[in-house]
Amino acid sequence: MSIERVLHRALAKGGEFAEIFAEDRRQTAAVLDDRRVEDLSSGADRGAGIRVVAGETTGYAYTSDLSERGLLEAAEAASAIASEGKGGTRIVHVGNSNLQGGSIEELLEAAGDLSPRRSSPRDPQGSAMRMLPETVSKADKVNLLLRADDAARSAGGAIAQVTISYADSHRRIVVANSDGLVSGDDQVRTRFIVSCVAIGDSGMQTGYDTAGKTVGFELFNEVDVEDVAGNAARIALAKLDARPAPTGVVPVVIKAGSGGILFHEACGHGLEADHILKNSSVYTNKIGERVASSLVTLVDDGGFGDEWGSYAIDDEGHPAQRNVLIAEGVLTDYMWDFLRARKEGRTSSGNGRRQSYRHLPMVRMTNTFLLNGEDDEEAIIEEIPFGVYVAKLGGGQVDTASGDFVFGMSEAYLIERGKVGGTLRDANLIGNGPEVLQRIDAVAGDFAMTQGTCGKDGQSVPVGCGQPTLRISGITIGGTANA
Amino acid sequence: MLDREITGEQAEGLSAIVSKVISWSKDGEEVEAYASKSEETEIRVHNGEIESYTVATDAGVGIRVVKGHRQGFAYAGSLEEKAIASALAEARDNADFASEDPAVGLADPDGVLPVELNLWDSALESYPRNEKISMALSTEERLRNGDKRIREVPSVDYADLSTSSAIASTRGITASTSRTRCYLSAVALAGEESDTQTGFGISTASSPVGLDQDKVIEDALSRAIRMLGAKKPRSARTTVVFDPRVTQAFLSVLSSALSGDSVAKGRSFLAHRVGEQVGSNLLTLVEDPTDERAYGSSPYDAEGLASRRHVLIMEGVLLGFLHDSTSARRMGTTSTASAVRGGFATPPGVGCRALRLEPGGGASAERALDPTELLIKVGDGIYVQSVTGMHSGVNPISGDFSVGIEGLSIRGGELGDPVREATVASTMQRMLGSVVAIGSDIEWLPGIAAGQSLALADMSLSGL
Numbered sequence: 001m002s003i004e005r006v007l008h009r010a011l012a013k014g015g016e017f018a019e020i021f022a023e024d025r026r027q028t029a030a031v032l033d034d035r036r037v038e039d040l041s042s043g044a045d046r047g048a049g050i051r052v053v054a055g056e057t058t059g060y061a062y063t064s065d066l067s068e069r070g071l072l073e074a075a076e077a078a079s080a081i082a083s084e085g086k087g088g089t090r091i092v093h094v095g096n097s098n099l100q101g102g103s104i105e106e107l108l109e110a111a112g113d114l115s116p117r118r119s120s121p122r123d124p125q126g127s128a129m130r131m132l133p134e135t136v137s138k139a140d141k142v143n144l145l146l147r148a149d150d151a152a153r154s155a156g157g158a159i160a161q162v163t164i165s166y167a168d169s170h171r172r173i174v175v176a177n178s179d180g181l182v183s184g185d186d187q188v189r190t191r192f193i194v195s196c197v198a199i200g201d202s203g204m205q206t207g208y209d210t211a212g213k214t215v216g217f218e219l220f221n222e223v224d225v226e227d228v229a230g231n232a233a234r235i236a237l238a239k240l241d242a243r244p245a246p247t248g249v250v251p252v253v254i255k256a257g258s259g260g261i262l263f264h265e266a267c268g269h270g271l272e273a274d275h276i277l278k279n280s281s282v283y284t285n286k287i288g289e290r291v292a293s294s295l296v297t298l299v300d301d302g303g304f305g306d307e308w309g310s311y312a313i314d315d316e317g318h319p320a321q322r323n324v325l326i327a328e329g330v331l332t333d334y335m336w337d338f339l340r341a342r343k344e345g346r347t348s349s350g351n352g353r354r355q356s357y358r359h360l361p362m363v364r365m366t367n368t369f370l371l372n373g374e375d376d377e378e379a380i381i382e383e384i385p386f387g388v389y390v391a392k393l394g395g396g397q398v399d400t401a402s403g404d405f406v407f408g409m410s411e412a413y414l415i416e417r418g419k420v421g422g423t424l425r426d427a428n429l430i431g432n433g434p435e436v437l438q439r440i441d442a443v444a445g446d447f448a449m450t451q452g453t454c455g456k457d458g459q460s461v462p463v464g465c466g467q468p469t470l471r472i473s474g475i476t477i478g479g480t481a482n483a
Numbered sequence: 484m485l486d487r488e489i490t491g492e493q494a495e496g497l498s499a500i501v502s503k504v505i506s507w508s509k510d511g512e513e514v515e516a517y518a519s520k521s522e523e524t525e526i527r528v529h530n531g532e533i534e535s536y537t538v539a540t541d542a543g544v545g546i547r548v549v550k551g552h553r554q555g556f557a558y559a560g561s562l563e564e565k566a567i568a569s570a571l572a573e574a575r576d577n578a579d580f581a582s583e584d585p586a587v588g589l590a591d592p593d594g595v596l597p598v599e600l601n602l603w604d605s606a607l608e609s610y611p612r613n614e615k616i617s618m619a620l621s622t623e624e625r626l627r628n629g630d631k632r633i634r635e636v637p638s639v640d641y642a643d644l645s646t647s648s649a650i651a652s653t654r655g656i657t658a659s660t661s662r663t664r665c666y667l668s669a670v671a672l673a674g675e676e677s678d679t680q681t682g683f684g685i686s687t688a689s690s691p692v693g694l695d696q697d698k699v700i701e702d703a704l705s706r707a708i709r710m711l712g713a714k715k716p717r718s719a720r721t722t723v724v725f726d727p728r729v730t731q732a733f734l735s736v737l738s739s740a741l742s743g744d745s746v747a748k749g750r751s752f753l754a755h756r757v758g759e760q761v762g763s764n765l766l767t768l769v770e771d772p773t774d775e776r777a778y779g780s781s782p783y784d785a786e787g788l789a790s791r792r793h794v795l796i797m798e799g800v801l802l803g804f805l806h807d808s809t810s811a812r813r814m815g816t817t818s819t820a821s822a823v824r825g826g827f828a829t830p831p832g833v834g835c836r837a838l839r840l841e842p843g844g845g846a847s848a849e850r851a852l853d854p855t856e857l858l859i860k861v862g863d864g865i866y867v868q869s870v871t872g873m874h875s876g877v878n879p880i881s882g883d884f885s886v887g888i889e890g891l892s893i894r895g896g897e898l899g900d901p902v903r904e905a906t907v908a909s910t911m912q913r914m915l916g917s918v919v920a921i922g923s924d925i926e927w928l929p930g931i932a933a934g935q936s937l938a939l940a941d942m943s944l945s946g947l
Contacts, residue, residue: 034748036582038554042573043828045543045560056530060537064561081536138580161749197750197880204752206880245885247718247908247945278529278637280672282679360535395875397887401672401679404904406887408875427885428876430906430945476715478876478885478906480943 002068002103003176006050010075011178014082015054017342018075019177021315022048022066023357024108028133029167032145040138048104049357050074053339054082060360066104104174107184111172114184116319117312131217132188133168140217141166144192144225151226152196155233158240160204161197164229166190168216175317183317189308189462190219191451194232200240205425207235208410209392212451212462214310235392235411238423245412245427245479251387252429252472253380253415257448258393260465263298264368264454265396265405266433267291271325271333272351272363273340275400282403282434283331291331292437295373295470298326300335302350302366308451309366309464316352316361323349325368326437337363355459365454369466373443377469380442382418388477389413389420390429395452403433406478428478436475444469494659496520497649500562504546505651507571512578514571515547515589515652517785518562519827524612525642528619534638536616543827548574549588553581556830586813589652590786593817597782597789598773602662604689607643615641615691618667622696626671629704632711634674636703641667643691656787664778666929667694673707680901682707683869687778687929706868710889713901716946722864722919723907723942724857724893727926727934730840732873734768734932737911738835739879741770741795743810743821745833752882752912753801761801762915767841768796770805770821778929779836786831788820794841799915807833838932840921851923854936859896860920861938866891866898867907882911905946909939917941 003020010018024046031039048071049062059081061074107114145164152162167190174184191212198205209232211223254262267283275281283291292298302311302320313319316338324332336344337352340363353364381389389412396407412424449466497518504516520542527534544567545558555577559566581587619641626636643665651657668685684702686695725733745751753761772780772790782790786808794802806814807822810833823834852860868890876885885908892899909917922936 030580032582036584037580038582038584038587039556039830040577040580041556041558041830042577043558043560044566044570045558045828047560056532056534058535060535060539062537062539062541064542077538080538081533138577142580199749203882204750204880206878239881245908247906247943249947275637279635280637280670280679280681358539358541360537393875395872397871397875399681399871401681402903404871404887404889406872406875406906408872408885426876426878426881426883427908428872428887428906430872430887430904432904476904476906476945476947478887478908478943478945480885480908480910482718 005068006071006075007176007178009072010050010052010079013079015052015079017053017178019051019175020048020071020104021357022104022108022174023171025169025171025356026134027167027169028141029165030141030145032149032164034161035149037142037145040142046108047357048074050078051360052078052082057081058339058360062358071104107174108172111174111184112186114174114182115186115312116183117185130188130215133170133190133216136217144220148194148225148229152194152229152233155230156237158198158200158237159196159233160199163195165193173315175313175315177317181317183313185312187214187311188216189214190216192223192225192228194229196232196236198236198240202240205236205239205242207232207239210451212308214306214308239425242423242425244481245388245424245477246481247477247479249474249476251384252475253384253387253389254393254470255389255391256444256446256467256469258450258465259390259470260369260450260467261393261396261407261452263370263467264365264463264465265398265407266431266436267298268365268368269398270400270403270433271335273334273336274363276334277340277343281400286331287333289331290329291434292326292329293440294329295440295443296326296329296437297324297371298368299324299371300351300365300368304367304464307367307449307464308462314350314352315354316348318348318350318352320366321350335363335365337361353461355461359459362457364456364461365463367449367464367466369449370443370468370470372445372447372468375442375444377444377446380444380469380471381415381420384415385417387415388424389415398433404430405433406430424479429475430478431475436472439473440470441473442471494647494649494661497647498657498659500544501649501651504544504567504571505653508653511550512575513549513589513653515650515656516544517648517650517824517827518544519646519648521644521646523642523644524615525640526616526619528623528639531620531624533616544570545827545830546570546574547589547830548578550578552583552585552587553578554587555581558828586809588808588812589654590656590788590808590818592655593788595789595791600773600775600780600782602689602775602780604663606690606692607645607663607665610691618691618696622667622669622699625700626669626703629700630708632673632675632708633671633704634679635672637670637672639669650787652787658783658787660782663689665691665694667696667699669699669703671703671707673711675711678711680707680710680713687927709891710901710903713889713903715904716892716902716944718946719944720941721944722861722938722940724861724864724866725937726866726868727924727936728928729867729870730937731928731930731932731934732870734838735930736873736877736879738838738931740911741804741835742833743804743806743814746804747810747813750880752880756801757803759801760799762796762799763918764799765918765921766796766799766915767794768838769794769841770835770838772836774837776927777837777933778927779931781836784820785822785824788818790820793819805833805835807831835931839925840935840937852920854922854924857920857922857936857938858893858898861893862896864893865902865944866893879911884909884911884914905944908943908945914939
């Protein structure tokens, strides 16, 4: 069959491992801005990347030509790194015999049939009735935008501008490698984003809210677009009389949900095995050590329901799995992809991901979250004489080597004498991962998830983040007011 | 007709493709097709070996269809006729679902002739693969041996890219261009006991011949080492000096407030302020994509109009905004040829390509200071080597600005002890007005703006 021939060609000049990653992606996006449906765009993209590993070296080539000729050319290009000729020829057998004779294009069409999701009890998508985006009319998608625009604008006369975007993606992948693996997955994601601008005496303020899951159009059976829009508008309006955030070190309470980004930055990236193996993480050689307060149990789980970072297999064909990274404050494991796991003589943890067939896979988070604790979310605030309550976080960034990280707050309030008071203007918070994790001194039981896009080394992938309401006893807040 | 000598055969092939798409247009619709093709090599080395070697070609077409003031867009990640035809059909269909908007439409040729730019460097094509690999390997080796405090060199990357693109529309636009780019970059970790600090160096050029390996090594090395022993500073109000790379990031965020689209839709803090003093009289801000030293320079914008130079802020006075054809129509003006796109898969929008602070502020050239003079002028403050959280703590609509920083204290006009885990904050409105000095040390960094030192008074430093 064609796959075997391509893998054979990829290893013809040597090398220990070869892989074909084929992808077909269809996307639709619709944007409403300034009261008009501005852009409806759609795209189709398919191609394959061929990877050859020889010793410490990986060769990679990709092509949008999925014919056998195109794939063989890419295989040859990827094999150039192994031209030192250590390997000799090798015959490759892949998968089960049912796949004999199938072209990559045929396999892609039926990628869902290759997915372990089919037989998995933890099936994130198969159980629910899926409404594939291509079966939903564009008019229905556009209608969501109009409904959300009305809802945002009716939240208050000070709402001056509203942008709403709807995006869906239907991605089919097939992975086959020289270890004999053939696997596939059919991944559907849908996301809805509302951004509002409110104008007041002190200038403009912004609010945004999002909803997104690894599901089709049925997302809108559980998500009310009016709620998303209303929430975005409410935040922008509330910030109109926001004061500058304080400076210096203050106690901070982070509301359940978007605070998951804290863990994503404070330790998530630092627990990716590529950083560990290059000695560029502050968490290197810390397995078994206490790295966080005992209230912290942190999990990364690519099979966590139909959350934004979920999938049945990663982009190397490894099934998603639940990985406990920190158990009651003690570091238990890192996250692994195929290449880094192979170096260490272990198996991948299902964290090998790539943005598209144009990219090499690397270690990435999926859905990363803190488990519930037992504190009361209101009592956590009442104990604070002066501090900050963050209801919504924006993005963040980390230097994994030093552990210093920032995350932005996009909806925050001052806490004075145990009460949540006035709104604060946007600012970043900055801390050192290992220090901040030790300072988590209260964790509530009101777990919630949110979605984001994680960028690393030029590649973006969808990720989920989650946590219950929690408190950090002290962290530096980057405002302009004297604390 | 606008194909020039510098454009290769590839661009001509793309021109033929986009012309063909235009010929498929039906009565009552306008069509614009943009096609691009690129070839790329990426080499990463680690521990004296090639960690990864990637070669790729990538091509695709993006199509806009406008019918009765409604726009639809679709793309295909392929140059196959069948895929392109179905993208055209999709774009056509998408247009039916957009709102009618009199501002929507394609660009009209405006007769401005393109400046001839020398962006295609044939030295890239003939540069041997093995020498690219040895350049990366020797960079790593020299870095590892550069100082005993260098603990690890996690990555040294060499990459080159040659891209061609062509655009055509039923309004008579035809343009094509080709360019080459390459870069060498390195990350170094310096360490002493439990302290680890990161340094980054990068050099870009149109071919490997122009890369400055010494600079990459020196930057990665010195930036990591000088941060060793960094402490969290006390909170204070202070003057801040941005490193050229930080200024570049700041200008990139500021650019969205200068976009005619943001202005037209009430999303810029600079709206309604044309003709007013919006910044210090030291501040002159220019967008010049015809300057071929700029990373984002190009003879045409993303709608096929010839690029041109614009002074956006002159000695503190806001002169105007940037427009593509749609934002221009919305505001009753003409395009400034400032349409950009992220590749064939995105429709054009307004953006900057080559922002820079005019050293010294327009006519007063004596005000440009070299970095040493600039520090002396500042006296005491904080030198910001790098920032984090530009996307999470800076809001170009409200103007709120808050970023994580690391850098060095400035004492008596000289760089002093390193500081880390702190933030600097202000508002962008206030920052424009508090420019103390602009450096003459312009660096043509990858991105939409050049870098140069910039001193700003009265920033809030938050630490202990």
